[in-house]
Amino acid sequence: MLLLAVDTATPAVTVALHDGSSVVAKTTRIDARRHGELLLPLVDTTLRDAGLKLDAVTDLVVGVGPGPYTGLRVGLATAETFGFALGVPVHGLCTLxxxxxxxxxxxxxxxxxxxxxxxxxxxxxxxxxxxxxxxxxxxxxxxxxxxxxxxxxxxxxxxxxxxxxxxxGPEHVSAAALASLAAERLAAGGEGFLAPLPLYLRRPDAQVPKNYKVVTPK
Structure with a gap:
């Protein structure tokens, strides 16, 4: 087994690889505004540190939040895309x-x-x-x-x-912990996972202005 874990539900953009026995590589950056810019480079770095390629991954786990809309969807969309491309399962876990x-x-x-x-x-x-x-x-x-x-x-x-x-502490979530918890649950039969869907708990921070005027072509 090679489990790739990602979480972007908090200011931590975090990635880890777990081989079923232990975490073999991990990378984390704290930046609340650059989830979309940082996640893929961190995945590349983590795979490179482990001496592996993406096609070696057999399972994915992603933190489903709760978290803010913009950051949270980056990790979920990335995990879903990898899962589809590789043909491997995507498991959701609560970031908390x-x-x-x-x-x-x-x-x-x-x-x-x-x-x-x-x-x-x-x-x-x-x-x-x-x-x-x-x-x-x-x-x-x-x-x-x-x-x-x-x-x-x-x-x-x-x-x-x-x-x-x-x-x-810890102050921020680590994909290493996410991966270790997921590996433990997979070894126990795969119970306790969530669908890889965002847990927002409230509406997005960004809202359409109330007095927004729609302009249509004449």
């Missing part, structure tokens, strides 16, 4: 699950990423492999009481220490 998996928190905790608009995407976990709530988007102040006493992992927690006093 990969952050939870990469954390070193053993007991109950939460994961929160930056959702912009002074909000966070979040979910609760019993342990790094077990999510117990559906992903949601809320204002940090509205979560302070609900998550009181829990460690909170991710950039969303680090941005709002007044709401999440026990904020912990």
């Amino acid at each position: 699950d990969a952050l939870a998996y990469a954390s070193e928190v053993e007991g109950p905790f939460a994961v929160a990423t930056d959702a912009r608009r002074k909000e966070v995407y979040w979910a609760r976990y019993d342990d790094p492999r077990t999510r117990i709530t559906e992903p949601a988007v809320d204002r940090p102040a509205d979560l302070a009481d609900r998550l009181a006493g829990l460690p909170v992992v991710g950039a969303g927690a680090l941005l709002y220490p007044e709401a999440f006093p026990d904020a912990r």
Whole structure:
């Protein structure tokens, strides 16, 4: 097996390769505005570092978010295109699950990423492999009481220490964690994957102006 993992649901543009036993190569760049420019070059770099070519890939896994519209669709469209071209399956995983998996928190905790608009995407976990709530988007102040006493992992927690006093890393998702979690689930029979469809949770930030006038040719 050679699993290619990509995630663009957060400011991290991240790629990894997993051979079924371990991560063999990984590359990450943090840039919230250049997902489309960075992803393919990072895929090339990761394959080159592993001494492999794209046609060696047998499975793909992609982070489905939650995340902002523009960045998230880059990873999903790329994974779907690779899957179609190679004729291999594309597995979706919640980006929050990969952050939870990469954390070193053993007991109950939460994961929160930056959702912009002074909000966070979040979910609760019993342990790094077990999510117990559906992903949601809320204002940090509205979560302070609900998550009181829990460690909170991710950039969303680090941005709002007044709401999440026990904020912990990792700050951003890593495709290495995404790949390792996917490899574990594939080895266990392939349960627990999502369709490779975007988990937006709200409307895109970009909106058509309310007073936009449509100009038609005479």
